[in-house]
Amino acid sequence: MDKGSPKAILLKDYAAPAWWIETVDLSFDLRDGGTLVTSRLGVRRNLDVVRAPLVLDGQELELVSVTVGDRPLGPDDYAITPDHLTIPDLPGDQVAIEIVTRIHPEKNTALEGLYKSSGNYCTQCEAEGFRKITYFQDRPDVMAKYRVRVEGDRAAYPVLLSNGNLVDQGDAGDGRHWALWEDPWPKPCYLFALVAGNLVHIEDRFRTRSGRDVTLRIYVEPGNEDKCAHAMESLIKSMKWDEDVYGLEYDLDIFNIVAVGDFNMGAMENKSLNVFNTKYILARPDTATDTDFLGIEAVVAHEYFHNWTGNRVTCRDWFQLSLKEGLTVFRDQQFSADMNSAPVKRIQDVTRLRQVQFAEDAGPTAHPVRPDSYIEINNFYTPTVYEKGAEVLRMYHTLLGAAGYRRGIDLYFARHDGQAVTTDDFLAAMRDANPDAGVDWEQFRRWYAQAGTPGVSGEGSYDPATHTYRLTLRQFLAPTPGQPVKLPMLIPVSLGLVGPDGKDQALTLAGEDSATAGTRVLALNAAEQSFTFTEVPAPPVPSLFRGFSAPIKLSFDYSDADLTFLMANDSDPFNRWEAGQTLASRLLLGLVADRAAGRDMAVPKGFIDAMGATLSRASEDPAFASLALTLPSENYLGQLMEVIDVDGIHAARNLVRAAIGRTHRDALLAAYRANAEQGEFSVSPDAIGRRALKNAALAYLLAADDADGKALALAQYRTATGMTDVITALALIADSDMPERADALATFAAKWKDEALVMDKWFMIQATSSRPDTLANVTALLSHPGFNIRNPNKVYSLVGGFTGNAVAFHAADGSGYEFLADRVIELNKLNPQVASRMAKSFARWRKYDGERQAAAKVALERVAHTPDLSRDVYEIIARSLE
Ligand code: PHE
Numbered sequence: 001m002d003k004g005s006p007k008a009i010l011l012k013d014y015a016a017p018a019w020w021i022e023t024v025d026l027s028f029d030l031r032d033g034g035t036l037v038t039s040r041l042g043v044r045r046n047l048d049v050v051r052a053p054l055v056l057d058g059q060e061l062e063l064v065s066v067t068v069g070d071r072p073l074g075p076d077d078y079a080i081t082p083d084h085l086t087i088p089d090l091p092g093d094q095v096a097i098e099i100v101t102r103i104h105p106e107k108n109t110a111l112e113g114l115y116k117s118s119g120n121y122c123t124q125c126e127a128e129g130f131r132k133i134t135y136f137q138d139r140p141d142v143m144a145k146y147r148v149r150v151e152g153d154r155a156a157y158p159v160l161l162s163n164g165n166l167v168d169q170g171d172a173g174d175g176r177h178w179a180l181w182e183d184p185w186p187k188p189c190y191l192f193a194l195v196a197g198n199l200v201h202i203e204d205r206f207r208t209r210s211g212r213d214v215t216l217r218i219y220v221e222p223g224n225e226d227k228c229a230h231a232m233e234s235l236i237k238s239m240k241w242d243e244d245v246y247g248l249e250y251d252l253d254i255f256n257i258v259a260v261g262d263f264n265m266g267a268m269e270n271k272s273l274n275v276f277n278t279k280y281i282l283a284r285p286d287t288a289t290d291t292d293f294l295g296i297e298a299v300v301a302h303e304y305f306h307n308w309t310g311n312r313v314t315c316r317d318w319f320q321l322s323l324k325e326g327l328t329v330f331r332d333q334q335f336s337a338d339m340n341s342a343p344v345k346r347i348q349d350v351t352r353l354r355q356v357q358f359a360e361d362a363g364p365t366a367h368p369v370r371p372d373s374y375i376e377i378n379n380f381y382t383p384t385v386y387e388k389g390a391e392v393l394r395m396y397h398t399l400l401g402a403a404g405y406r407r408g409i410d411l412y413f414a415r416h417d418g419q420a421v422t423t424d425d426f427l428a429a430m431r432d433a434n435p436d437a438g439v440d441w442e443q444f445r446r447w448y449a450q451a452g453t454p455g456v457s458g459e460g461s462y463d464p465a466t467h468t469y470r471l472t473l474r475q476f477l478a479p480t481p482g483q484p485v486k487l488p489m490l491i492p493v494s495l496g497l498v499g500p501d502g503k504d505q506a507l508t509l510a511g512e513d514s515a516t517a518g519t520r521v522l523a524l525n526a527a528e529q530s531f532t533f534t535e536v537p538a539p540p541v542p543s544l545f546r547g548f549s550a551p552i553k554l555s556f557d558y559s560d561a562d563l564t565f566l567m568a569n570d571s572d573p574f575n576r577w578e579a580g581q582t583l584a585s586r587l588l589l590g591l592v593a594d595r596a597a598g599r600d601m602a603v604p605k606g607f608i609d610a611m612g613a614t615l616s617r618a619s620e621d622p623a624f625a626s627l628a629l630t631l632p633s634e635n636y637l638g639q640l641m642e643v644i645d646v647d648g649i650h651a652a653r654n655l656v657r658a659a660i661g662r663t664h665r666d667a668l669l670a671a672y673r674a675n676a677e678q679g680e681f682s683v684s685p686d687a688i689g690r691r692a693l694k695n696a697a698l699a700y701l702l703a704a705d706d707a708d709g710k711a712l713a714l715a716q717y718r719t720a721t722g723m724t725d726v727i728t729a730l731a732l733i734a735d736s737d738m739p740e741r742a743d744a745l746a747t748f749a750a751k752w753k754d755e756a757l758v759m760d761k762w763f764m765i766q767a768t769s770s771r772p773d774t775l776a777n778v779t780a781l782l783s784h785p786g787f788n789i790r791n792p793n794k795v796y797s798l799v800g801g802f803t804g805n806a807v808a809f810h811a812a813d814g815s816g817y818e819f820l821a822d823r824v825i826e827l828n829k830l831n832p833q834v835a836s837r838m839a840k841s842f843a844r845w846r847k848y849d850g851e852r853q854a855a856a857k858v859a860l861e862r863v864a865h866t867p868d869l870s871r872d873v874y875e876i877i878a879r880s881l882e
Pocket residue numbers: 124126127265266267268269302303306325381
């Protein structure tokens with residue numbers, strides 16, 4: 001932060017490029033000690049804008065030569081800075097340019113551009129990594145056709161891949177070989193990919209509905225072939241689902257996936273050559289948990305779906321990132337809901353939205369779904385752009401219905417296939433395809449423009465004389481950084497009125513003909529609004545925001561009895577779960593207040609009974625029950641407090657968990673036994689649900705320090721064959737004082753030391769333990785032979801696990817903050833993206849008490865004064881300190 005602050009890029013400054021690049025002919029000469037990249041560009045003047053020089057982006061490149069037409073340029077013919085190569089005075093409107101650069105992938109620790117992972121070459125270009133490979137207009141609205149020649153040592157890199165079709169290959173002499181790839185589809189450079197390595201693959205086939213046979217391959221390091229089957233099945237299901245639900249078909253004869261161990265993100269949708277973090281490909285029942293299996297299904301689908309939503313239609317500029325990400329997340333959520341249990345998927349997605357996106361929206365890094373400024377675009381791959389963006393798509397779907405939504409999607413592709421467009425273009429397609437929808441689209445647009453989570457409050461009253469029910473709702477949106485004034489949003493309220501018999505009543509608004517019973521969607525579009533329902537025979541309990549129909553925070557004047565009633569009766573499963581969560585939050589925050597005031601914390605019997613009722617119905621839907629039995633997380637409870645009482649929340653939550661474990665001991669043991677593994681291992685939704693319920697029961701027994709529970713945990717750890725059961729048991733043991741703790745951790749590490757992804761879990765469970773020695777353990781683990789700070793997955797497990805551990809990270813003495821500052825400073829030099837992701841854990845420091853704030857500020861300022869701070873970390877720290 002010392003030498004002048006980096007400059008912000010603004011949406012309002014967008015201008016089309018002065019030159020288009022239409023063709024790219026790349027040649028890679030891969031060699032240790034320096035890779036030569038030859039790029040031949042076909043450029044054409046953009047006659048729609050004023051004449052200007054050709055300005056190419058480039059970073060950390062050694063320029064070898066530039067040729068325009070057949071004229072080699074001398075140093076006086078161009079201008080070069082650390083970020084750009086500018087070629088003035090190009091002759092004519094259509095020019096061929098050749099640029100030769102040298103790069104050093106073997107020294108690339110940022111994992112952006114061309115780099116090496118376990119000795120194999122791979123690329124990551126989104127968002128702006130292509131400029132680290134060659135000089136180019138590195139912006140998504142410049143779309144070109146690519147031909148790529150890759151040459152390398154045959155023994156070290158037997159596999160040579162790039163986008164599109166393999167058109168030729170041959171021997172290059174000297175033990176070297178080459179391959180030539182051609183991608184017929186024009187694309188932005190962020191979708192370019194190259195892989196060269198010693199890899200093996202599994203292969204399958206998919207016939208598209210129009211009869212195209214597509215070869216599907218998944219490439220992994222030798223030894224991992226037996227962990228690819230689930231990813232391949234997921235790919236085939238995704239291809240079929242996209243045809244069935246969106247009418248979208250794959251557009252090439254080959255689709256390749258490569259899994260690499262060193263990857264900053266989850267995966268990347270490069271055209272026909274997806275590159276994945278191994279975490280989202282490799283799975284075998286003994287190495288991967290149910291969460292891993294579901295994550296693989298979702299991410300494989302997500303990247304595949306990008307082929308249309310992202311690749312065929314891409315973003316005009318990076319402010320439009322949610323155009324592809326919000327839409328593609330919504331698509332993968334729909335897909336996973338169809339493949340598994342829709343209510344369970346929705347509960348999991350909302351839990352995550354609240355945990356990470358609501359927190360972001362309430363802090364110093366809050367930004368709109370379509371941001372209007374950034375310093376480093378890599379910082380904007382956020383829960384807001386992804387998860388809140390997906391909620392915006394879900395609201396189109398809710399407002400227009402499935403058929404209207406599909407009409408909008410069809411029009412979007414009809415208009416924009418092959419183009420780089422904006423979220424406004426998307427909205428216009430939805431609008432124009434549904435002229436009679438009665439939606440105020442200008443108001444709807446505010447979901448893209450206004451940051452922050454709207455609050456909705458309200459109350460209802462029933463008039464027995466007229467049989468009318470009047471529901472009043474108010475909305476409120478607090479200021480966020482840079483947005484002091486907010487306007488009312490268009491909020492879809494999906495609701496039902498539940499009668500005393502537990503059945504949905506008719507929803508007839510005053511002046512309407514009688515409606516049928518069930519759910520309907522109302523539009524809340526003013527600061528305050530009342531809805532009067534007629535012909536309501538008896539006083540109802542309203543079920544609001546069914547399925548979580550808008551990303552808002554609801555506070556409605558429900559009594560505890562209303563919530564218990566909804567938990568038992570609501571026809572909407574999401575709201576049955578939600579009622580339990582609201583009740584639990586209310587109770588837990590009451591206990592936190594008691595503790596803070598020096599009063600005894602007394603757990604209300606009514607709540608414990610309600611949990612008992614949930615448990616007694618658990619066999620009807622074990623997966624749902626496991627979620628209904630889970631208390632709101634410490635993190636989420638913290639968000640509900642003015643000043644977060646870390647220790648109070650932890651104590652209250654543990655007290656209630658122990659009370660549930662003690663009171664319902666027998667029922668929990670019975671649920672454990674009833675759902676123990678039977679028959680062959682499977683990741684069917686049913687089998688996953690039963691494991692989840694069994695392990696939730698086990699966790700409650702350990703929360704109550706139950707001797708039988710501990711014995712079951714040990715037995716499960718020692719004998720289970722599936723990783724879900726093994727790691728859950730080990731996590732419970734690791735979080736306890738059981739004498740077997742050290743031995744259990746050691747045997748696990750000895751068994752799995754060569755499986756990086758399994759070791760990630762081992763680091764994670766130690767980092768998330770609430771034992772008092774956690775920071776000491778985590779610090780010691782930094783020197784464990786299985787840990788490597790250059791590997792993002794390791795950092796996310798150990799450092800990220802620790803920062804998610806509220807009691808340990810927010811220790812009152814500031815030791816957690818000091819630890820994180822050290823790691824951010826260390827990572828800043830190696831991998832700015834990973835450093836910045838870790839630095840985000842500081843962002844909400846002002847929500848804690850004075851002592852913690854003071855300690856956090858010291859740590860933040862220490863990072864701020866680090867020499868050579870990356871733009872990535874600078875932006876997060878500067879925002880946090882504002
Ligand atoms: N575009 C990727 C996805 O969401 C994410 C990603 C972004 C990966 C930037 C790498 C770098 O599917």
